[in-house]
Amino acid sequence: MAFAAFGSSTEAPSHAPLKRSWVAIALLAPGLAYLVLFFLTPFVSLIITSLQAPVEFGDVGQYQPAFQISNYFTVIETYWPHFLRAFGYALAATVAALLISYPLAYFIGVTARKWPMIQALTLTFVIAPFFISFLLRTIAWKQLMADDTPLVQFLKTVAIIPPDGHLVGTPFAVIFGLTYNFIPFMTLPIYTTLERLDTRYLEAGNDLYASPATTFWKVTLPLSVPGIVSGTLLTFIPAAGDFVNASSTFLGSAQTQMIGNVIESNFLVLNNYPAASALSVLLMAIILVIVAVYVRRSGTEELL
């Protein structure tokens, strides 16, 4: 949704007056100044902080300007499993959310067109999670997955989890929490593209003796690629940086800590600002590379 909207008109509108460009500058100045001050400069601060060295004989949390690139090697050496977990969990959650959301988006965008009331109501229920605290929703899942609940008892009876096993604290629970949390972010952009799908294409497929499955694979799916790309990015990026689902107070345990958890603990608990900053810079760099490759591969550069 958000990503697609940016690409809709990269070239200037034809009726745009060229002469009064000082008006454009006046309109742009405050917003751009804000972004430079609170978005670009913090990045510079992050990079400077990531290279700092501890003050000699100083207290915990005291650092001085330096050019200690070894900070990066240290954090990679210490936290590479957290990077792997973050991207692994985020990938699993993105795929799961896509599988769950696509039929839902198809129903709202195509099937329910004949019934506007049902369409509007289903859409409202899909975005309903936005209206209630995300931390409370996650806690609700934790309690629904607690050891003595009917759900876990059932899974134990059918031997999906061992008699002494748990659900909370496992990678499954973390991926489950991430998936649940990002379903609306996945469903909305796919719905937006499917809603504009011309159903006459589907009729044409049918007229040309294509089976519904063939029509879906050859017509519907390719036409919904922009929505899928937006949805997967809106899920993958925040999921990779999340630290709530994986934290021990919520759905995770010490064995499920993601990169977000170690950035949080290094910055806010251990006061190891250079390590937290180096981890943030690395996370951002990896995500930018993944996004660039992914967008190019899926042939949707115009989205950016």
Place this chain on the structure above:
Amino acid sequence: MSRFSLGRWLLPVYVILALVFILTPIVYTIVFSFNASVKTNIVWNGFTFDNWLNVCSAQGVCEAFGNSIALGLVATVIATVLGTLLAIALGRYRFKGRSTVSLLLFLPMATPEIVLGAGLAAQFLALRIEKGFWTLVAAHVLFCISFVVVTVKARVASLDPALEEAGRDLYGSPRQVFFRVTLPLLMPGIVAAALLSFALSFDDFIISRFNNGAFVTFPVWIYTAAARGIPAEANVIASAVFILAIVSVIAVQLTTAARRRRLAAKG
């Protein structure tokens, strides 16, 4: 048509199951706002209205809620003004560096919240700025601006330039045309953007966690409380906000649908 019959049933049944899945933790949260809980709100102890009647009895929860509302309002006003100006510039004017501006607006949305949060926190640390209400405002405006631009820009793009031309033809000054024609036409988009900003700000946790200092927002309060068990009063506040929001959304949808039907009947 018979070969479609399986698909015809399968999809609606699937959608119902998916909606049940989506709504489960929400219903759980609302139900447990009525729990006669002792200390922790994990086991069902019987139905009570006490939590709803004495919402503020849990220490700090009402203060945190008020903090979140104040923060949301201030951040929304600033983000909506800045974002609307940017959206008008992008939608109405040709200028050099247009794609750079678009990229600069796109990047905050492509950055994980934790990187935005840590970056700002590193900045405030370097400048020795004490974290609190205003550092949170700065952070919340940052992640709201891009969403405001996206929402308002869509409205600017759908605006018929002939209406503004008509205003100019009728000897309206640029200022009159803007305030009497352009702005009223953009209003639905601006209102939608403001509501989105407020919702984003109100539920933000990750960026707030890095920049709140001693200023406790509602999500930060829940996070801290989660370590020892969240009291039912938090569920009460969240449920009240949820019910208010969902009722308004459904009411708006029903009136729009009714109006559309009336117009169709007339037309």
